[in-house]
Amino acid sequence: MAKVKRNKQRERRIQQEIVVDAHNAEEQAMGWYYYLEEQLRFPFRAKCVASRAISPLRKGQEVDIVGWLPPTNARAKCSSPCHGKSELWPSLWPS
Numbered sequence: 001m002a003k004v005k006r007n008k009q010r011e012r013r014i015q016q017e018i019v020v021d022a023h024n025a026e027e028q029a030m031g032w033y034y035y036l037e038e039q040l041r042f043p044f045r046a047k048c049v050a051s052r053a054i055s056p057l058r059k060g061q062e063v064d065i066v067g068w069l070p071p072t073n074a075r076a077k078c079s080s081p082c083h084g085k086s087e088l089w090p091s092l093w094p095s
Contacts, residue, residue, distance in 0.1 A: 017035075018032055018035045040065075042066055042067055042068070045063070046064075047060065047061070047062050
């Protein structure tokens with residue numbers, strides 16, 4: 001996967017656009033969900049940047065993201081190279 005140069009100014013602008021009207025963490029999460037829903041095109045390749053106890057992924061592992069569930073679940077449907085099948089994995093953002 002090609003590494004994209006980070007643009008902090010662009011990231012701040014996008015974040016402000018997404019959470020501008022959010023009054024709490026839940027509203028911020030929903031803002032991010034709807035932003036990403038409009039921006040992401042499936043399938044795409046993703047790399048795990050941190051291990052979590054509730055996730056089968058390990059840092060550095062790559063998976064194909066093949067879908068996205070409604071915001072009540074905020075889970076990704078992934079296709080894992082090691083499992084070879086689609087699975088539902090925990091939240092895409094840290095809690």
